[in-house]
């Protein structure tokens with residue numbers, strides 16, 4: 001019986017993971033002006049819980065962020081860049 005409950009717990013945990021979806025968003029970060037800026041933006045975004053990948057580009061003035069939408073939101077991402085001194089918005 002204990003074993004059955006343990007198996008059930010594993011199945012529930014796996015099902016829980018299935019709900020979390022990995023999302024990728026492109027943020028426009030117009031205030032990046034030198035090669036150090038993308039590093040600051042990347043560091044700020046990487047610190048947000050749930051973010052799995054960040055690519056910040058000075059040339060495009062944008063940051064491409066991959067995150068787990070069960071752990072964080074686009075609002076949290078734009079807030080993180082703003083707190084680092086770089087206001088951002090979603091690129092459509």
Ligand SMILES: [Cu+2]
Nearest residue numbers: 033034036037
């Ligand atoms: Cu800079």
